Amino acid sequence: MQSLHLRDEFIKLGQALKAAGLVESGVEAKEVIQDGLVKVNGQTDTRRGKKLYPGDIVSYNGEEIKIEN
Template structure:
């Protein structure tokens, strides 16, 4: 599991995928999110702009990202 530290109050889902290196671009992030391949806290989320806060866990492609303060 990778950890991403917040610099602000939240990070958007697409940005988190890029920051963790799970996708190469914003376009790729948009595609995998819209295709329903990404889960937030165990539930599929198709909103690229979903705001992630400390404690949220993102799952994609067998990898997990935990958002931390």
């Protein structure tokens, strides 16, 4: 599991996937999220703009990201 450290209060789901290097672009992030391939805290989430806060865990394609301060 890799950690993603926040610069602000939150990060949006699409931005987090891109920042962690799990997708190449915002367009790819949008597609995998809308296709239901991404989970936030164990629940499928199809909102690219979903706000992630410290403690949230994102899962995609066998990889996990933990959001931290």
